[in-house]
Amino acid sequence: MPVLKGVVVSGMGNFSFWLEKLEKFYTQKTGMRLFPGTLNLRLPEPYSLPANVIRLEKEEYGGTVSVSLVSCSVFGRRAFLLRTDANEAGQGHHAKNIIEIATDIKLRDHYQLRDGDEVEVHL
Numbered sequence: 001m002p003v004l005k006g007v008v009v010s011g012m013g014n015f016s017f018w019l020e021k022l023e024k025f026y027t028q029k030t031g032m033r034l035f036p037g038t039l040n041l042r043l044p045e046p047y048s049l050p051a052n053v054i055r056l057e058k059e060e061y062g063g064t065v066s067v068s069l070v071s072c073s074v075f076g077r078r079a080f081l082l083r084t085d086a087n088e089a090g091q092g093h094h095a096k097n098i099i100e101i102a103t104d105i106k107l108r109d110h111y112q113l114r115d116g117d118e119v120e121v122h123l
Contacts, residue, residue, distance in 0.1 A: 002123045003120050003121065003123070004041070004047065004099065004120070004123065005044075005119070005120050006041030006043045006044075006099060006119055006121065007041060007117065007118055007119075008039065008041060008108070008113050008114065008115050008116060008118075008119060009041065009042045009115055011037075011039075011040035012093060013037070015038045015100070015102065022056070022061055022063075025056055025060060025061050026056065026102075029054050029055075029056055030080055032078065033104060034102045035103060035104055035105050035106050035107075037102075037106055038082060038100035038101055038102045039107040039108060039113070039119070040098055040100055041098070041099050041100075041119055041121065042097055043097045043098070043099060044097070045097060046095070047096060047097065048088070049083060049088055053069060054069040054071070054080075055067070055068060055069070056068075056069065065084050065085070066084070067083065067084050067085070068082070068083050068085070070123060072101070072122060072123050074101055074103065074107060074119060074120070074121055074122075075107075075111055075119075077103055077105070078103065078104075079103035080102050080103070081099050081100065081101055081121065082101075101121060
């Protein structure tokens, strides 16, 4: 099982906005109700998505952004790595060495994480 090691960094804080609008689509795709925020990690190297991802296509919800979701675990907890198509193409808000992790809790609070802490993501 591949492992990504990254350092916690502050994000843009906009997943809560999108989750409010698209919660039923994310719940349908992931089988879990996601917390309205992601944990952003900076990896030492750029990361490209694997071929087998779950897709939330913009056409499904009438939007303009498609998102790939990769099943993973953090601290033994089921989670998902999220990345927009623009970010995967290197043209989005995040560089390819930034990954966003979503799960059912606020990881920062639950595990007392701060910017600079190292976190392992098991794919």
